[in-house]
Amino acid sequence: MSDDRLEIDLDRREFVALASTLTGVSLAGCTGGGDGGDGGGDGGDGDTSAATETEQQVTEAKENGQTVRLNVGLAHGVWNFDPAVWTDTSSSTVGSLIYDEVVALDTDEQLQPGLIEEIPDPIDGGRAFEYTLREGLTFHNGDPVTAEDFKYSVDWILNPENNAPIRSRLPFVTDTEVVGDRTLRMNLEEPFATLNWWLTRGLEGIVPEGSRGETREGKGPAGLATDLTKDPSGAGTGAFQFVEWKSDSHVLLESFDDYWMEDAPMVDEIRFDIVPENSTRLANLRSGNIGLTNRVPPKDVESLNGRPNITAKSVPGNLTEVLYLNLMEAEGNPMSNVNNRRAVLFGIDAQEILDEIFYGQGVVQKGPWYPDSEWTSPKLKEMTLYDPEKARAELEKAGNPDGFELDIIATKGSWFKDEAIIIQDQLSRIGIDVSVTAVEKSTLFNQVYGTTDWHAAMEDWGQSIPVATYWLDAGYADNNHNHNNWHHASPDLKDPYEPSGPPAPEDAEGDYSNGHEWFVAKLREAQAATDEQRQKEIVYRLEEYVVENAIQIDIAYVNKLEAWRNSVSGYEIGTFVDEYRFAEKGE
Amino acid sequence: MSLARYTLKRLLLAVPVLLGASVVVFGLVHLAPGGPVRVMLGPLQSEELVEQIRAELGLDRPLYVQYATWLFDAVQGDLGTSWTVQQGTPVTTIIAERLPLTVELTVLSMIVANLIAIPAGIISAVRQDESIDHAARIAALSGISIPDFWLGIILIMIFAVQFGFPWATGGWTPPWVDPVENLKQLLLPVITLGTAYSALIARMMRSEMLDTLSQDYIRTAKAMGIPSREVILKDATKNALIPVVTVIGVGLGQLMNGAILTETVFSLPGVGRLFIQAIARRDYRVIQALVLFVAVVFVFANLAVDVLYAYLDPRIRYEEGT
Numbered sequence: 058m059s060d061d062r063l064e065i066d067l068d069r070r071e072f073v074a075l076a077s078t079l080t081g082v083s084l085a086g087c088t089g090g091g092d093g094g095d096g097g098g099d100g101g102d103g104d105t106s107a108a109t110e111t112e113q114q115v116t117e118a119k120e121n122g123q124t125v126r127l128n129v130g131l132a133h134g135v136w137n138f139d140p141a142v143w144t145d146t147s148s149s150t151v152g153s154l155i156y157d158e159v160v161a162l163d164t165d166e167q168l169q170p171g172l173i174e175e176i177p178d179p180i181d182g183g184r185a186f187e188y189t190l191r192e193g194l195t196f197h198n199g200d201p202v203t204a205e206d207f208k209y210s211v212d213w214i215l216n217p218e219n220n221a222p223i224r225s226r227l228p229f230v231t232d233t234e235v236v237g238d239r240t241l242r243m244n245l246e247e248p249f250a251t252l253n254w255w256l257t258r259g260l261e262g263i264v265p266e267g268s269r270g271e272t273r274e275g276k277g278p279a280g281l282a283t284d285l286t287k288d289p290s291g292a293g294t295g296a297f298q299f300v301e302w303k304s305d306s307h308v309l310l311e312s313f314d315d316y317w318m319e320d321a322p323m324v325d326e327i328r329f330d331i332v333p334e335n336s337t338r339l340a341n342l343r344s345g346n347i348g349l350t351n352r353v354p355p356k357d358v359e360s361l362n363g364r365p366n367i368t369a370k371s372v373p374g375n376l377t378e379v380l381y382l383n384l385m386e387a388e389g390n391p392m393s394n395v396n397n398r399r400a401v402l403f404g405i406d407a408q409e410i411l412d413e414i415f416y417g418q419g420v421v422q423k424g425p426w427y428p429d430s431e432w433t434s435p436k437l438k439e440m441t442l443y444d445p446e447k448a449r450a451e452l453e454k455a456g457n458p459d460g461f462e463l464d465i466i467a468t469k470g471s472w473f474k475d476e477a478i479i480i481q482d483q484l485s486r487i488g489i490d491v492s493v494t495a496v497e498k499s500t501l502f503n504q505v506y507g508t509t510d511w512h513a514a515m516e517d518w519g520q521s522i523p524v525a526t527y528w529l530d531a532g533y534a535d536n537n538h539n540h541n542n543w544h545h546a547s548p549d550l551k552d553p554y555e556p557s558g559p560p561a562p563e564d565a566e567g568d569y570s571n572g573h574e575w576f577v578a579k580l581r582e583a584q585a586a587t588d589e590q591r592q593k594e595i596v597y598r599l600e601e602y603v604v605e606n607a608i609q610i611d612i613a614y615v616n617k618l619e620a621w622r623n624s625v626s627g628y629e630i631g632t633f634v635d636e637y638r639f640a641e642k643g644e
Numbered sequence: 645m646s647l648a649r650y651t652l653k654r655l656l657l658a659v660p661v662l663l664g665a666s667v668v669v670f671g672l673v674h675l676a677p678g679g680p681v682r683v684m685l686g687p688l689q690s691e692e693l694v695e696q697i698r699a700e701l702g703l704d705r706p707l708y709v710q711y712a713t714w715l716f717d718a719v720q721g722d723l724g725t726s727w728t729v730q731q732g733t734p735v736t737t738i739i740a741e742r743l744p745l746t747v748e749l750t751v752l753s754m755i756v757a758n759l760i761a762i763p764a765g766i767i768s769a770v771r772q773d774e775s776i777d778h779a780a781r782i783a784a785l786s787g788i789s790i791p792d793f794w795l796g797i798i799l800i801m802i803f804a805v806q807f808g809f810p811w812a813t814g815g816w817t818p819p820w821v822d823p824v825e826n827l828k829q830l831l832l833p834v835i836t837l838g839t840a841y842s843a844l845i846a847r848m849m850r851s852e853m854l855d856t857l858s859q860d861y862i863r864t865a866k867a868m869g870i871p872s873r874e875v876i877l878k879d880a881t882k883n884a885l886i887p888v889v890t891v892i893g894v895g896l897g898q899l900m901n902g903a904i905l906t907e908t909v910f911s912l913p914g915v916g917r918l919f920i921q922a923i924a925r926r927d928y929r930v931i932q933a934l935v936l937f938v939a940v941v942f943v944f945a946n947l948a949v950d951v952l953y954a955y956l957d958p959r960i961r962y963e964e965g966t
Contacts, residue, residue, distance in 0.1 A: 134921070137731065144686040220693060222685050282732035304730050304738070305913040305921065306816070330815070332911045336797045341813045344804040470924075499678030499926045506682065507691060538690050551691065 126326040127625065127642045130338045130350035134331045135308055138299065139269065139285040140262035141214050141221045146519060149261065150351075151308050151329055154322075154637055155197075155293035156262025159188060159207075160253050164631025166523040168253055172202070172263055172294060176253055183248030183585060190239040195315050196265055197298040198291030204235040209266040211243065214259075226259030226522075228252075228530070228584075248585035250592075251524055258521040264292045296322040296638045305331055321638040323627055342367065342620060348642050349621035349628060351635075355416040361620045371418050373427070373632045374617035375520040377528075378410070378476060380465070380610035384557040385509045385542040391463055392512050395559050396455035398607035401463070401513075403448035404487045407612045410479050414472050419615035424600040425528050427614060432525040434597035437604055448487045460488025466504060467515035469495040476612070477515040509542055509553055517615075523633050525596050526584050533608065534577050541609050545574035559606045562598075576602065647954055651947065658943045665939040666718075666932065670711050673931050679703065680727045680926040701727070714932065723936075724929035729921050735933045739915065745816050746914035748826075749906070750899045753834045757842035758892065764842075765849025765888075766881060769857060780846065787843025792902055796836040796909035803832060814910030837906045841895050848891050852884035859883075886953060893949030897942045 135151050137143040143152060161171035168176050173188045180187065194202035211233050214221040229245040230252070236242045245252070270284035285292055289299050296318065297310035308329045312322045330347055332338040335354050341347045343364065353361065353369055361369035382392040382401070391397045407421040420428055424437040452458055465480065467473035474495040481491035496504075505514045518540075520528055533539050537551050546556045561575035569575040576599060583595035603609070619630050624643045629636035681697045682689070698704050702713065717724065723735040730738050768780040803812035811828035819826040856862065857880055865875045904916035915934065922930035 136728075220697070222689065286731055287733065303913060304741070305917055306911075330911070331913075332814075334797075334909055334911065337800060337813060337909055337911055340797075340800045340804045344808055344810060344813055346804070346810050346813050346815075497678050497924065497926075499680070499683050499924075500676075501678075502682040503678050506689075507694065535690075537692075 124325045125642055126328060127324045127349065127637075127640055128347040129327065129329050129637075130332045130341055130347040131329050132333055132335070132338065132350075132352035134305055134333070135302065135329070137282070137286050138289040138302070139283045140260075140264070141210070141219075141223060141269070142283060142286060144222045147329075147331075149258075149521075150635070151310075152261060152289075153295070154297040154310055154327065155289055155295045155299055156264075157294050158257055159260045159263065160256040162257045162523065162634045164629045164634050164636050166631065166633055168257070179248070179250055179252070179587070183250055183587060184245045185242055186245075186252055187236060187240055187242045189237065190241075191317060192239070194294055194317055196291060197293050197313055198265070199315075200265060202263060202294060203266075204237070204239050204241050206266050207241045207263050208233050208235055210263045211241070211260065213269055223259060225531075225535075226255055228255065247581070248587075250587045251526060251584055254522050254524045254527065263294060264289075268292045297327055300326075307331060318638070323639055323641040327637065327640075339620075342622065345622065345624075348625045349619070349640070351617075351619050353618040353620045355414070355418045355615075355618060358416070358418065358618055358620075366623050367620055368623060369618065369620040370630055371616045371618050372630055373420065374615050375523075375633050376517050376615050376617070377422065377520065378517050378612040378615060379515075379540070380405070380480065380612065381505060381514040381516065381540040382607065382609050383505075383509065383511050383513065383542050384608065385544075385555060386557065387509055390512055391457075391461045393557065394455050395606055396451045397457065397461060400448045400451035400455065400457075400487065400489065401484065402442060402604075402607040402610055403444045403451060404484045404489065405480055405610060405612065406443045406483055408443070409483070410476055411613045411615075413479060414475050415613070415615050418618060419613045421613050422611040424604045425532065425611050426525045426596075426600065430525070432593065432596055434600045436597070436601055440604075442604075445487050452488065458488075460490060462490045462492070464492050464494065464512045465515055466494050466496055466501055466511060466513075468498045468501050470498075471517075473515040473517070480515070505540070506538065521633065525600075526580065526592070529580055529596070529599055529603075530584070533573075533603065534580055536573070536577070543573050543608060545572075545577070546570045547574075558608065562602060572602065572606065647951065650954075651951060654947050654950070658940075658947075661943055662936065662939050666715070666936055667711065669932060669935040670714070671707065673926075673928055674707055674710070678926055680928060683728045683925045684731070714929075718936070723933040726927055726930050728925040728927045729918065729930050735929050738918065738930065739933060739937065742913060742915045742918050744818065745912055746900070746903050746907070746916060748819065749830060749833055749837060749903055749912065749914060750896065752830060753838035753841065753899055754892070754896060756834055757838035758845060760838075761842040761845035762849050762881075762885075762888075765846045766853055766876065768846065768850040769853030770876060772854060777850075780850070784843040784846045784850075787839045788847075790839065792836050792840060793905045793909050795839060796832070796906060799832045799836060800909070814912055816912050816914075833906050833910045833912060836909070837899060837902050840902070841899055844895065845888060845891060848888050849884065852887055853880060856880045856884040889952050890949055893945045893952075896945045897938070900938060900941060 131147050133147040135148045136145055137148050138152060140152055140156050143149055158171040159173055160176060161169045163169050170176055172190055172194060174191055177186050177188055190202060190207060196202060213219055214224055214227060215230060229247050229249045230243050231246045232244050234242045264285060268285060296313055296316050298313045300309040300311050302308045311326045332341060338350050339357060342350050358369045358371055361367050382398055383390055384393055386393045411417060411419050411421060422428055423440055423442060424433055426433045428438060452460060465477045467477040474493065477493040481493055484491050501514055504511050533543060536544055536547055536549065537554060543558045544550055544554045544556050556571055559572045561569040561572050565575050579595050579599055583592045586592045621628060626641050628640035681694050702710060726733050726735055726738055764780050768777045771777050800813055803809045812832055815829055817825040817829060862875060862880055865879055866872065903914060904919055907914045907916040908920060919934050922934065
């Protein structure tokens with residue numbers, strides 16, 4: 058051994074001892090327990106005792122003047138605080154606490170009056186609705202909410218110059234009139250009996266007159282941002298008022314003392330932390346940094362429920378996994394052939410996809426709508442869609458007994474590619490050779506909604522309004538813009554689109570150029586009908602038609618998975634709506 | 645050539661480098677499929693509206709016209725406003741808000757990593773083939789091999805979930821608000837980001853030290869009776885550091901890249917995460933500004949390394965034409 062070594066007067070044992078001591082000292086100095094244990098078990102009675110204990114803790118905290126804050130972990134960032142401009146779920150989740158809907162949806166998917174006194178029925182043969190505001194409503198800035206504010210909020214959306222992305226959620230509304238102290242009339246160009254349902258997402262807030270500012274004056278790209286986009290201070294009527302937003306970090310709201318609803322909100326502050334990484338978000342929940350989180354990965358539900366301080370819940374969700382199909386005739390596009398499409402429909406085992414990717418957390422679809430719903434055709438409920446023999450028979454009919462080549466594009470970064478790969482495997486068993494290409498979401502959108510050069514696309518769709526006619530409309534009806542390039546001849550049909558898809562049903566009454574024209578006409582009839590039974594009959598027929606002709610492949614509705622610590626109580630999770638206003642947080 | 649002239653020359657040469665980088669990125673970003681308009685509007689909007697918005701944003705003009713417009717504004721300090729990440733907010737404001745975190749994370753990682761790596765490399769070289777050398781080499785190899793995002797998640801699991809430390813899951817309190825909380829929150833991200841970098845520096849330092857220690861002048865110094873500690877720390881280390889300084893400088897850019905994953909895992913709202921969002925949401929203005937920023941950092945980091953080189957080794961002088 059060389060004598061030139063540097064002499065350090067510390068042997069290995071001493072070094073380890075010193076390092077351990079220093080580590081221990083530094084960790085002791087940094088110790089601050091998280092939520093620690095919540096105490097109590099998690100059984101049925103444990104839930105009740107935990108909730109009671111939470112109420113006691115909340116009461117004590119309030120008596121002591123402590124601020125009770127609920128921390129919520131969100132998987133995606135918030136982009137916009139203007140209810141007329143936001144199009145994403147996170148912005149809507151946070152925004153729903155700053156504003157109130159005119160017509161609200163509760164966690165049981167029932168309509169409730171939001172800012173209005175009662176849900177109105179259509180008048181004037183279904184061509185108008187009149188909405189009367191509650192008395193005594195105030196904005197967060199203290200100003201009273203008036204019918205003029207109501208009119209401004211709706212007119213801004215209707216004004217084509219504003220390019221409001223949610224304009225399509227107020228279908229057939231042409232103009233508004235103030236007809237009373239607190240009453241606004243909405244006039245429609247044609248009868249539309251389900252307008253109230255559409256307003257739950259079409260009018261998510263009333264804002265003060267003029268509060269959006271001059272949007273064409275360089276406020277954001279092409280005027281798509283308003284004065285409320287980044288700072289809605291004072292403009293809401295909701296249970297919480299805006300305090301601060303740090304992009305990609307958090308949104309902080311504080312309770313509004315003059316909120317019109319009694320006994321709400323139950324916490325002083327609510328903070329939404331943006332934590333996109335699943336592992337980190339769940340670690341935050343486990344450590345107590347956050348009390349509640351959405352978007353729990355399916356694989357983690359069971360393990361979370363195994364922890365004593367955490368409850369994970371899986372409820373029917375509003376996200377449908379869909380394989381869009383391009384119906385337009387184009388060279389090399391096999392999906393323009395109905396038999397090829399039916400082969401794909403019968404060749405996909407949706408249950409396998411649900412089990413493999415979503416751990417069984419969801420329900421296989423038998424058409425566009427929820428399979429257990431009264432709005433799903435009884436005939437479809439009886440069908441078994443997965444049938445490889447039927448698939449092979451369809452290939453014979455198509456003149457492709459040996460199959461064909463199919464390209465599926467899928468969005469990167471989520472489970473779409475995995476779903477497409479399973480479909481690739483399933484269809485290979487019946488001779489369909491599938492290639493899967495993963496692309497960015499914006500690339501997929503551009504290709505599917507801007508070109509005719511694609512075969513099939515794997516994506517999902519979040520149902521925001523719990524009526525079957527909404528999905529039939531949003532997904533299929535627009536002649537220039539739907540998921541499947543399904544069009545009918547019309548003066549307003551633009552390039553590069555051409556009429557496509559199967560013919561109208563043989564029993565169709567009337568003269569229709571093709572199935573899409575028939576579909577749209579019947580859909581409008583259903584939307585105008587005030588008789589629910591008549592609506593259902595039409596909806597059933599439309600659903601049967603889209604399935605029989607495999608216009609698109611609806612795979613499964615996946616469950617909504619959320620988790621919270623037992624220190625949180627009063628929070629309600631629904632398919633379309635989550636209720637934060639009554640959430641309480643103890644120690 | 646004097647160092648001052650050399651520095652000036654390098655600064656002037658930086659201009660075409662930055663121009664070249666901006667052209668390449670501009671082209672790549674605009675030619676890639678997808679675009680910001682559908683991100684802004686959502687999927688089910690009419691093609692008419694999409695084209696109208698594209699025209700209003702100038703995206704229907706020839707690429708060279710768009711680039712020239714951007715360049716003209718950029719040299720005046722106007723990098724445009726964000727389209728999709730933070731609609732309507734000037735890009736410079738967005739970057740300025742996020743920059744302190746990334747700078748703090750990167751600099752702290754660099755300092756901590758070097759404070760560990762350089763002594764570790766020296767000790768490892770001096771105690772070559774002893775157990776401490778083996779341990780250090782294994783640790784260095786592990787540090788280079790472990791993916792930083794995995795390390796980050798494991799650290800979160802241990803410190804946040806197992807031990808319940810609330811600061812261990814990330815987040816960022818500015819140091820001017822609460823310096824203690826700030827350092828606690830950055831502890832694990834710094835370890836995550838600095839580990840691979842530290843391992844690389846340690847290995848490099850060991851290698852250079854071994855080479856230097858075998859030089860004749862070291863033997864001569866010891867033979868002259870100069871204490872070993874002084875020979876090692878003053879003579880050998882200083883010379884061994886010269887090539888290591890290059891790696892340290894280049895490593896700054898690597899740290900900034902690594903910050904992307906670290907910021908994602910620890911939910912830190914820094915420039916790295918901004919990069920990811922801007923790419924996913926096709927915010928061309930933010931992407932171009934960030935690439936320009938990173939290019940500037942690389943250019944100045946390399947320049948600083950070269951200047952430091954000349955300071956550390958008087959033999960190094962930059963000739964005309966270098």
